[in-house]
Amino acid sequence: MTPVLELNSASFAYRGQTAPVVEDISFAVEPGHSLALVGESGAGKTTLLRLLLGLARATSGTVRFDGDELKPRDREQMRRFRRSVQCVFQDPYSSLDPRRRVGSIVSAPLRSLGIDSRSTAGPKVTDALERVGLPADAAERYPHEFSGGQRQRIAIARATVCDPRVLLADEPVSALDVTTRVKVVDLLHELKQKQGLTLVMVSHDLSVVASLCERTAVLERGRIVEQGETGQVLGAPAHPYTRRLVESVPRLPA
């Protein structure tokens, strides 16, 4: 099967810097599967998501979408891409415009992709809100009327309203308290199961990774040191860096 997203020997250096922050990265994301990117702060995880989103362009190597090289200037391809690949960020407070009602926030991708107008988007917005466990009347309210967990649900409703195939999520639950975190992880799990959503997720939380992602790639200072089945990578790490990451997870005393 053609991977929906693929990096081939991709490297990226920020403007004005010679040293790449990610180097020689290769992985493929198969449709319906999920991949976690893990590693310490500054390892380059968010930069990889930016490459996958077409927000940054690989300095060398390629990013492929449905088998074709991703070209941010190709408007037709980017339209298909935006319809297929959506994202959710860490902070549900800053990622939602406080001046707009939730209905307008959630319908934004439908309108910007030309799928619906404000007047025709209603049923899809209701559906998307329902799928994430929010009542239909949430559409009439403003983000400040919701808790952090509910706001992240709104962000997930916005990201899934146009039925994308892939969700790219940057630390989607790390700003949430522990019980809310579990509920949002359950929601992501359900979207994977029911809608066959492909998930690429950055997370510091290895238990979240273990519960959501079949595959894991471990990033150390911009390079992948290990990747494979999550159970294998986190359960029996082959690389000393992965072992250190796994061992650094705090455990309750026995």
Ligand SMILES: Nc1ncnc2c1ncn2[C@@H]1O[C@H](COP(=O)(O)OP(=O)(O)OP(=O)(O)O)[C@@H](O)[C@H]1O
């Ligand atoms: N706009 C930028 N300009 C220059 N360097 C940057 C920029 N953004 C990030 N970097 C550098 O790139 C490296 C990788 O950063 P990145 O945010 O991708 O790491 P990360 O693994 O996502 O970290 P964290 O877990 O803390 O979010 C870091 O050394 C960072 O300082």
